Amino acid sequence: MPQDAPDPAADSAAERVIEYFFSPLSPFCCLAGLRLEEIAARHRVRVRYIPFDIMKVFAAVGAQPVGKRHPSRQEYRLQELRRLARLSGIPLRLSPAHWPTDPAPASIALVAAQRAGAGDVGRAAHALMRACWVEEQDIARPEVIARALAEGGIDAGALSPDARDRAEYEANADLALARGVFGAPFYIVGDERFWGQDRLGHLDLHLSGLL
Numbered sequence: 001m002p003q004d005a006p007d008p009a010a011d012s013a014a015e016r017v018i019e020y021f022f023s024p025l026s027p028f029c030c031l032a033g034l035r036l037e038e039i040a041a042r043h044r045v046r047v048r049y050i051p052f053d054i055m056k057v058f059a060a061v062g063a064q065p066v067g068k069r070h071p072s073r074q075e076y077r078l079q080e081l082r083r084l085a086r087l088s089g090i091p092l093r094l095s096p097a098h099w100p101t102d103p104a105p106a107s108i109a110l111v112a113a114q115r116a117g118a119g120d121v122g123r124a125a126h127a128l129m130r131a132c133w134v135e136e137q138d139i140a141r142p143e144v145i146a147r148a149l150a151e152g153g154i155d156a157g158a159l160s161p162d163a164r165d166r167a168e169y170e171a172n173a174d175l176a177l178a179r180g181v182f183g184a185p186f187y188i189v190g191d192e193r194f195w196g197q198d199r200l201g202h203l204d205l206h207l208s209g210l211l
Helices: 008-015 027-031 035-043 054-061 071-088 104-116 121-133 142-151 163-178 197-207
Strands: 017-022 046-051 186-189 192-195
Touching: 017 035, 027 071, 027 121, 027 197, 035 046, 035 121, 035 197, 046 104, 046 121, 046 163, 054 163, 104 121, 104 142, 104 163, 121 142, 186 197, 192 197
Parallel strands: 017 046
Antiparallel strands: 017 186, 186 192
């Protein structure tokens, strides 16, 4: 191939988008760290961040919220989180002081930041999750949201979340259901779906053309 000719494989990868459905209240999203962003950068793939109301999706697909699950499932979840936290190196609090809280203000701020093309939305989203699950802060509070956005180079004072951003956040649950999402984190490339932070390796292989 001539040196100045375009690489079709590279063009194809550049056109792909990872739809990332997440909730800042999910400990499993927090445990993913920034691995998604590393994978996306390696494959030159854009990430579309889609925070959604996970309780609405749970209700639609017949999934129980954590507090209503059978005690054996609740106990296993805590064991799993403890193991995953050790493996990831993220010092997750199993029962953070401000969980659950209202995820809407933080989610709407992320929607507004993405629409504005401001800063690093992925880093800001992870900072919000760490604020909840590691630092035990209330991510519904404006000052906590502002600090997390700042970690992504986003000036909260320059953002003006409005009715469009709220409407988009509220519609994201319906989008999630339409795309076959039933939990978080959920990653979609085209029609290929990957559920859980433990499937990031599979996503990486898929983007490499190996899976």
